[in-house]
Amino acid sequence: MTIPYQVTLSEETNQVVLLPSSFTLQPGQNVIQVTVIPQSPFNGGVLTWILQGTVPYKEVYELCITKFDVDVAGCDSTGKMASVDKNEVNSNPTSFSLYPNPAVTAVTLSYSLELEGATLEIYDLTGRSIAKKALSSSDKEVTLAIDSYPAGMYMLVVKQAGTILWQNKLIIK
Structure with missing residues (x-):
């Protein structure tokens, strides 16, 4: 690809919100930082992310959709759990x-x-x-x-x- 194009990033089951959800890909390698906001009751696991955009192809534009799996850790895997005193929670x-x-x-x-x-x-x-x-x-x-x-x-x-x-x-x- 030799020209920049706009893409949208989403998660297939709406268990998380991805920010930014829309950005421009430049020709060559791109590094995009994405914030993942879990929606209750998400506890981690493998999610399917969808990257889609309309890309120029010859004389027309084609919709390009790429799906890929991302393992989002929950506290039961690589995250850390902390003990909290019950009185602190209610304070x-x-x-x-x-x-x-x-x-x-x-x-x-x-x-x-x-x-x-x-x-x-x-x-x-x-x-x-x-x-x-x-x-x-x-x-x-x-x-x-x-x-x-x-x-x-x-x-x-x-x-x-x-x-x-x-x-x-x-x-x-």
């Missing part, structure tokens, strides 16, 4: 609920946080942060206007002190 209880999802104009996140300093971020499927909002432990709910974003899939991530507390797919119609 900072959190809960999250996102609705409506899919959404058209606005989406509401209801949450319960014991500590301050949490943030909500929205990522598009290229991995780019498109919105960020501080969450207060006293508010318990935040409504986000999403009508300015194009239809598609996004990731919502709640972080506190560098730790991901919650993540969820958001579909905008």
Whole structure:
């Protein structure tokens, strides 16, 4: 291939979200860093990834689809498990609920946080942060206007002190 072309990367069974999911391949060797975001209840295993794009061929364009298996480790294989005291787990209880999802104009996140300093971020499927909002432990709910974003899939991530507390797919119609 002598010209760059756009491709899409996906996972066959939607057990993980891959970011970026769309990128341009340049002629020659390419190194692409992909973030894998597991969707509950994923525990690791072999996944089939699909790389597809329309490539120029002679006078026309052809759809090129390549499937390959990737072994994504879970804690039961090469990952490390850590013991946590039961009292530590309950010392900072959190809960999250996102609705409506899919959404058209606005989406509401209801949450319960014991500590301050949490943030909500929205990522598009290229991995780019498109919105960020501080969450207060006293508010318990935040409504986000999403009508300015194009239809598609996004990731919502709640972080506190560098730790991901919650993540969820958001579909905008």
